[in-house]
Amino acid sequence: MSALLELDDVSVTLRGPRAHLFAAPTPIRALRQVSLTIAAGETLALVGESGSGKSTLARAITRLVPAAGQARFDGIDILKADRAGMRRVRRGLQMVFQDPYSSLNRRKRIADILMEPLKVHGVGDGAERRRRVEALIAQVGLNTDMLQRFPAALSGGQRQRISIARALALQPQLVICDEAVSALDVSVQAQILNLLGSLKRSYKLAYLFITHDLGVVRRFADRIAVMHAGRIIEVAPANLLFAGPLHPYTRALLSAAPHPSRDRPAPARILLPGEPVSALAEPPGCLFAKRCLHFRPGLCEKSDPPLVTQGANHQVACHRAREGVPAWMDDAATGGLTP
Template sequence: MNLLEVDDLVKHFPVHEGAVLRRRVGQVHAVDGVSLTLAPGETLGLVGETGCGKSTLARCIAGLYPVTSGKVVFDGQDITNLSRGAMRPFRRDVQVMFQDPYGSLNPRRRVGSIIADPLVIHGIGTPKERRRAVAELMERVGLNPEHYNRFPAEFSGGQRQRIGVARALALRPRLIICDEPVSALDVSVQAQILNLLKDLQDDFGLTYLFIAHDLSVVRHVSDRIAVMYLGRVVELAEAGELYEHPRHPYADALLSATAVADPDAADRRGRVVLTGDVPSPIDPPSGCRFHPRCPRAGDVCAVREPLLEGAAHLAACHFPIGGDPPAGERGRS
């Protein structure tokens, strides 16, 4: 049984104009028909360019944004658009680790109180028990428990992110949504946080939805990877399969931009350069949303939306890499 199921989830934001008599003039298609599953103990990497809808999808799953349509099922229970009170029991099982280690911590509060907040909100333990639990959490994530009374400004960026990890772990959740948790950190610190998350997953049986804009970041932590473009998932496969044999041209372009330690391997792989800008999510292109920038696009791509299909390796493309085009159709490459 899957721990999380997202079925055809849609999230649109209205666009208004006018300072006094405001009227709706359109909508932002932030997430447009995304379906995903997560098994217990699995890490699903979710990657794509900035603005593709990754963080919006994460906030919909966590119940921080109401859903326009579609369904979110957690452990067999439909949690779509639950009221604040009805959602509260699920907060213990679904936690979010935010991107900015600076902005996600209140600078006026001591870190011990910040980490203890989930325990206080859910009425867990006495003050003495909570202090002991926070000290254990700090030690588990690599922080000195003696720094309980320090303020966030007294910690480095990597240490602040460890504080965020401890806070997310406080309630022993089953699912942690990691919303670009290492994008604001130096490369060496990124590796430390990724290793910490992996160790915690092994120790506590955690399930991760790991969001990033860089495929190289999620390569060694994800079991499967979903690639998003302009509100939709365009490719979904096992991590190793996607890295070795990408089928969607957008995923191929993202992979070609990742750093490779071996120069010869980088030369053999080549670089795919995309032309044009990402279209506006207020007025997305017809058909395949990637077709204005795609080097393989044909006439059909502008008029018919491709389905996300395949056996184990899914791709939403009329001309997938390594596949045969529809009869009578030919891409640009």
């Protein structure tokens, strides 16, 4: 399967606080050499704690923040593309934001919101645009009478459906969903996930689905990438990751996710000590070492482990995993967890 999106060593450095009025801003490394691929028609879930860099990666891909490295979409280098190139990219790559109310123009009616991308890209005449807008509103499960309403007159779930309809207006190949269901009730989350799955089959879409909730993507994602402190630390097919994670951080995230099976007991909750590493005071070595229940002195504090392949289709950045020993096998601190 060909790669639709390829990220090679994508890094983002932000301006941090100043030590005093005349000091230079402290640089914050929000992303550290992120490399990922998304194939056409694939759903890749990007998971991690709040502040791990997930949304920053989405904004780097869409060039909303400056980034270094390479990000190729359908053969176009996003980070170096000119105006014409970015116009092609934005037609094929769309984004659904976490808060639909803030991402929708409150002063415009829904019909105008959905018609705007068609006008910007010169798609059809007035009659053709109206037909496409009516088809879009029906595809996301809403009535055409909502086209004359303003965003404030809709519920959260309805506004998110409008955001999805707007993202689909140009018939993109890839949609980035940045915490698209995290602000919704559980029942509405299920409706939106079912809708996204149906639209994926209808349009042959690829998704980059960003979330902090592993339970949401258990049945939705084809592959899962785990992000910690601005870098990818584990990538695997969803069923393989849930069955046997190789990184201690991933295992802790999985222990916090809802367990759907009644036939098997829920795994013991793994409570990580300390706080996530600060971007203003990065320690040497593995950035997860101070919270890791499997820390090995003399190894983990020496270098940040690279992302390497372990077995078929499973990548992990962990010194212990590179030794061929899954971290959960030899430490009673995890409560005797086994896959």
